């Protein structure tokens with residue numbers, strides 16, 4: 001089968017969780033980076049962007065947009081979505097929560113530089129007071145290696161992604177969360193994820209001013 005193909009800017013944004021999930025599932029994928037307005041307008045003209053937006057993923061003969069729809073499709077396709085509806089809804093709850101946290105980080109890149117410190121402090125506080133305590137408790141109460149059932153799922157992939165992103169803002173953020181520390185080590189050692197965390201993988205670096213400039217240029221805002 002043809003490899004999935006991803007169209008997005010040359011950075012994390014909303015596509016990074018899709019890259020993580022494909023990588024965790026051991027699925028190789030191709031990428032097309034949008035750096036010019038023309039590339040974006042061609043996708044629109046060709047009718048590939050349902051709502052005129054990216055991420056865009058071509059997979060199984062479909063042109064998929066809407067990040068959550070894509071992630072859900074991939075989670076189900078690669079058996080990372082629970083054994084029944086009750087597990088699936090927990091995975092969705094946990095994934096929505098980590099998406100909310102990562103969304104704050106994603107948008108911070110587009111805020112004025114003078115607000116950067118304040119934004120980072122707010123994100124780290126939210127992580128330490130709202131999100132990480134929830135996952136620490138889940139791991140404690142559940143008493144398993146993974147967040148849902150006793151099987152690796154999309155929820156585990158996304159929590160690791162979120163932990164690493166917050167640690168980029170504050171390296172000691174897990175100091176009060178011993179179970180999350182152990183979770184991070186455990187999930188990082190899953191072979192497909194370990195490979196994705198090696199230099200040279202398709203994992204993207206944190207957003208920088210060049211990335212913001214490219215996005216602003218392509219989307220003309």
Ligand SMILES: CCCCC[C@H]1O[C@@H](O)C[C@@H]1SC[C@H](NC(=O)CC[C@H](N)C(=O)O)C(=O)NCC(=O)O
Pocket residue numbers: 012013014052053054055065066067068106107110215219
């Ligand atoms: C001020 C912040 C702007 C962020 C812009 C983009 O940079 C990324 O870091 C985040 C977004 S992604 C690009 C943006 N895509 C979306 O907003 C998709 C939202 C959709 N619900 C999804 O989940 O896929 C885009 O195509 N916009 C064109 C436009 O709506 O006409």
